[in-house]
Amino acid sequence: MSVKPAGPDDLTARYRGYLDCLNAQDWGRLGEFVADDVVRNDARLGLDGYRAMLEADFRAIPDLRFEIGQLAVESPTVAARLQFDCHPAGVLFGLPVNGRRVRFAEHVFYAWRGDRIAMVWSLIDVEAIAGQI
Amino acid sequence: MSVKPAGPDDLTARYRGYLDCLNAQDWGRLGEFVADDVVRNDARLGLDGYRAMLEADFRAIPDLRFEIGQLAVESPTVAARLQFDCHPAGVLFGLPVNGRRVRFAEHVFYAWRGDRIAMVWSLIDVEAIAGQI
Numbered sequence: 001m002s003v004k005p006a007g008p009d010d011l012t013a014r015y016r017g018y019l020d021c022l023n024a025q026d027w028g029r030l031g032e033f034v035a036d037d038v039v040r041n042d043a044r045l046g047l048d049g050y051r052a053m054l055e056a057d058f059r060a061i062p063d064l065r066f067e068i069g070q071l072a073v074e075s076p077t078v079a080a081r082l083q084f085d086c087h088p089a090g091v092l093f094g095l096p097v098n099g100r101r102v103r104f105a106e107h108v109f110y111a112w113r114g115d116r117i118a119m120v121w122s123l124i125d126v127e128a129i130a131g132q133i
Numbered sequence: 134m135s136v137k138p139a140g141p142d143d144l145t146a147r148y149r150g151y152l153d154c155l156n157a158q159d160w161g162r163l164g165e166f167v168a169d170d171v172v173r174n175d176a177r178l179g180l181d182g183y184r185a186m187l188e189a190d191f192r193a194i195p196d197l198r199f200e201i202g203q204l205a206v207e208s209p210t211v212a213a214r215l216q217f218d219c220h221p222a223g224v225l226f227g228l229p230v231n232g233r234r235v236r237f238a239e240h241v242f243y244a245w246r247g248d249r250i251a252m253v254w255s256l257i258d259v260e261a262i263a264g265q266i
Contacts, residue, residue: 070242070254072205072212079205079212081242081254107240107256109203109214121203121214123240123256 012073014115015080019066025058027051035116061088069105076113082106093126097133104128145206147248148213152199158191160184168249194221202238209246215239226259230266237261 018033036047045053058064063086070081083105088097104125111119151166169180178186191197196219203214216238221230237258244252 070210070212070244072207072210072242074205074207077203077205079203079214079240079242081212105254105256107212107242107254109205109212109240111203121238121240123238123258125256126260 011075011078011112012071014112015071015073015078015110016068018117019068022054022066025055027055030054033116035113035118038117038120040120041122060090060092061086063087076111078110078112080106080108080110082108093124093129095126095129095133097129100133102129102132104132144208144211144245145204147245148204148206148211148243149201151250152201155187155199158188160188163187165248166250168246168251171250171253173253174255193223193225194219196220209244211243211245213239213241213243215241226257226262228259228262228266230262233266235262235265237265 014033021029021033030051031047034047034050038045038047038050040050040053043049061084064084065086067083067085068080069083070079072079083103085101085103087099087101089099091097092102105128106122106124108120108122110117147166154162154166163184164180167180167183171178171180171183173183173186176182194217197217198219200216200218201213202216203212205212216236218234218236220232220234223229223231225235238261239255239257241253241255243250
């Protein structure tokens with residue numbers, strides 16, 4: 001078996017396809033983009049755990065939308081600064097947002113294995129949220 | 134005047150040169166890598182302010198060393214997950230570290246203009262430090 005590594009343009013398109021999948025909450029397709037044994041921030045979530053995390057994110061933030069601010073793709077790595085502009089319903093990251101509008105960023109690195117995301121390292125700008133409520 | 138955009142290999146080498154400059158605390162050369170009007174996290178620090186920030190970082194963390202964990206270069210953008218393993222002397226990000234060993238990451242995006250860094254967006258994993266003291 002050989003896993004053909006994706007080129008930069010392919011990988012950019014795949015990553016945008018992944019974000020489209022998230023924004024559509026099209027969870028049946030998540031496994032096209034995310035490996036069965038995916039690890040996020042050193043936790044081995046697996047595809048099911050990763051999907052559960054994303055579903056919980058959309059429950060906490062009903063108008064959640066993933067938008068790219070900055071992007072650097074160098075196969076097999078994708079790095080994105082994602083920008084969120086949303087109204088979390090209740091408490092988010094321990095902060096009582098309670099429906100107010102907040103804008104914040106996530107800086108996330110993905111290591112791809114072939115067509116799928118195998119490792120994720122994410123940091124979220126919680127301090128920015130704290131400054132807005 | 135034309136500013137020739139750096140290719141990916143050039144930019145990777147330039148970025149590694151920038152980190153070498155930081156690790157050597159060779160502040161006289163910082164202007165080779167950082168634009169006079171550099172903006173960091175929406176603050177227009179300028180080269181002098183940027184240098185002052187870095188000098189303060191090394192005062193707070195005498196054994197500070199910038200090491201690349203993950204890197205994605207797609208000109209004119211560089212994205213790095215930097216990994217720190219160090220002994221901050223006193224209070225760092227409001228946390229009383231007081232010389233203990235801490236390991237933490239920074240996720241940082243740089244927009245280059247020609248040979249120099251023009252914009253920086255940085256997030257630091259302060260929560261990881263809190264969990265180690």
